[in-house]
Amino acid sequence: MSTKRPFKSGYVAIIGKPNVGKSTILNYLVGEKVAVVTKKPETTRDKILGILTREDAQIVLLDTPGIHKPRNLLGKNMTRLAKESLLEVDLVVFVLDLTSGITDEDKIIFNLLRDSKKPSILLVNKIDLVSRSLALPLIDEASKIYDFKEIIPTSATKGDNMDALLEKIIEYLPEGPKYFSEEQLTDKSERFMAGEIVREKTLELTREEVPYSIAVSVEEFKERAKKKLIYIKATIFVEKNSQKKILIGHKGQMLKNIGEAARKDIEKFLGKHVYLDLWVKVYENWRKDPQALKVFGYV
Numbered sequence: 001m002s003t004k005r006p007f008k009s010g011y012v013a014i015i016g017k018p019n020v021g022k023s024t025i026l027n028y029l030v031g032e033k034v035a036v037v038t039k040k041p042e043t044t045r046d047k048i049l050g051i052l053t054r055e056d057a058q059i060v061l062l063d064t065p066g067i068h069k070p071r072n073l074l075g076k077n078m079t080r081l082a083k084e085s086l087l088e089v090d091l092v093v094f095v096l097d098l099t100s101g102i103t104d105e106d107k108i109i110f111n112l113l114r115d116s117k118k119p120s121i122l123l124v125n126k127i128d129l130v131s132r133s134l135a136l137p138l139i140d141e142a143s144k145i146y147d148f149k150e151i152i153p154t155s156a157t158k159g160d161n162m163d164a165l166l167e168k169i170i171e172y173l174p175e176g177p178k179y180f181s182e183e184q185l186t187d188k189s190e191r192f193m194a195g196e197i198v199r200e201k202t203l204e205l206t207r208e209e210v211p212y213s214i215a216v217s218v219e220e221f222k223e224r225a226k227k228k229l230i231y232i233k234a235t236i237f238v239e240k241n242s243q244k245k246i247l248i249g250h251k252g253q254m255l256k257n258i259g260e261a262a263r264k265d266i267e268k269f270l271g272k273h274v275y276l277d278l279w280v281k282v283y284e285n286w287r288k289d290p291q292a293l294k295v296f297g298y299v
Contacts, residue, residue, distance in 0.1 A: 005056050006175045007056060007057065007058075007175065007176070007177070007178075008056065008057040008058075008170055008173040008174065008175055008176060009057060009058040009059070009060070009173060009174075009175075009176035009177060009178060009179060010059070010060065010089070010090035010091060010173040010174055010176060011060045011062060011088055011089040011090055011091075012059055012060065012061050012062065012089055012090065012091045012092070012093060012169055012173075013062045013064060013085045013086055013088075013089040013091075013092050013093070014026055014061060014062060014063055014064060014093045014095060015064050015085070015086070015092060015093070015094055015095070015109060015112075016094060016095035016096065016097070016106075016109065017097070017103065017105035017106060017109070018065075018105075019097075020095045020096070020097040020125055021095055021097070021125045021126070021156040021157070022035075022063055022064065022095055023035035023063050024156045024157060025093075025095065025123070025125075025154075025156045025162075025165075026048070026050045026061050026063040027050070028156065028159055028162050029050065029052055029059070029061060029162065029165070029166060030050040030051065030052050030061065030185055030186075031052070032185050033265075033269070034048065034049075034050045034063075034185055034186040034188070034193075035048050035050065035063045035196075048062070048063045048186065048187075048188060049061065049062060049063075049186055049187040049188070050063060050185065050186055051180050051184050051185055051186060051187075052166075053178065053180070053182045056170070057170045057173065058178045058179060058180065059166075059169055059170065059173065060179060060180070062085050062088070062089060064085045083112060086112055086113075086116040086118060087116070089118060090118075090119075090172075090173055090174060091118065091119050091120070091121070091169060091172050091173060092113065092116070092118045092119070092120040092121070093120070093121050093123050093165070093169070094109060094113065094120055094121070094122050094123065094148075095123045095125050095156075096122060096123070096124050096125065096138075096142060097125055097126055098124055098125065098126050098127060098129070098130040098134075098135055098138055099126050099129050099130060101138060102138065102141060102142060102145075107145075110145050110146050113146055114146065119149050119172050120146065120148050120149060121148060121149055121150045121151075121152065121165070121168055121169070121172070122139075122142055122143070122146075122148040122150070122151045122152070123152050123154055123165060124138075124139055124142075124151065124152065124153045124154065125154055125155070125156050126155060126156075127153040127154060127155055127160070128155040128158065128160070129155075135153070139151060139153070149168075149172055150168045152164055152165050152168065190221070190269075190270060191218050191221040192218075193266075193269055194218055194221065194232050194234070194266050194269075194270075195216040195217070195218040195234060196216075197262050197265045197266050197269065198216045198218075198234050198236065198258070198262045198266075198276075198278070199214060199215075199216045199236075200262075200265075201258050201261040201262040201265070202214055202216070202236055202247070202258050204261070205254065205257055205258055205261065206246060206247065206254070207246060210238065210243050210246055210247065212287075213238050213239040213240070213243055213286075213287065214236055214237065214238055214243075214247075215236075215237045215283070215286060215292075215296040216234055216235070216236055216237070216296075217234065217235045217237065217295070217296060218232060218233070218234045219233045219234065219235060220232065220233035220277075223272075224275075227275075228272075228273060229272065229273040229274060229275055230270060230272050230273070230274050230275070231274075231275045231277070232266070232274060232275070232276050232277065233277040233279070234276065234277070234278055234279070235278075235279045235280070235281050236258075236278065236279070236280050236281075237280075237281055237282070237283045237286060237296075238280065238281075238282055238283075239282065239283065239284055239285055239286060239287070240282065240284070241282055243282075244280050244281070244282050247280045248280055255278055255280060258278065259276050259278045262276060262278075263276040
């Protein structure tokens, strides 16, 4: 007679340098978009929880900012968040980008893993972009630097080996209770997610100099029952007037494009009609200003 497997639960940090696919992996495992994804490095600025509940387990995944050498106060806070997440979890998934090899940023993470002594899985990403002759020596080198419980190759964008990763995560989690309700997919509010979607679309549609200097503040988030929609007023902050002009665009076209793209995704996320009222303002050098970081929720 078969016995029922004990229920397992725990917190799992997904760590790695910027732009290695951490948010893509989180979204895939949860089965819904709970973290913004762009091709721009340092997209993730907050520690975001994605929650997957199954009959046999509840996995709380932490999508962390990419660990890098910070250039400003915002960068320092992002790196601090990523490092602190290692103290809170039961298991670590370290995402290594094969296309860039083992970099100085990766070596910082190897050292953090040694210090934390947390059980860790190495997820070797972008395996589809590197030849076997290049991939195998890198995987061998990584396995000699740190004693990983498992090493799993993947292409996160294609979902390769994600089911295998999920099963291994559950294998190494402790027995425990459900920390969140079965319906909950993230710890973040709808208001927060709306702001993140606006930031995502701004990152996707603007030129290289603008993305790192933007912050989004959602000032109003109200359900208007009579009109059966949600009214959202959001301001995109930049550090220079020249950046403001780029965001607004010729005759307001860029801001219109950002607004339309963001509104569609917010409506998809909320399952409701949305009126998105977008503004652009200048807040000089906000990334170096402790007060600004508090206002924008980065401290």
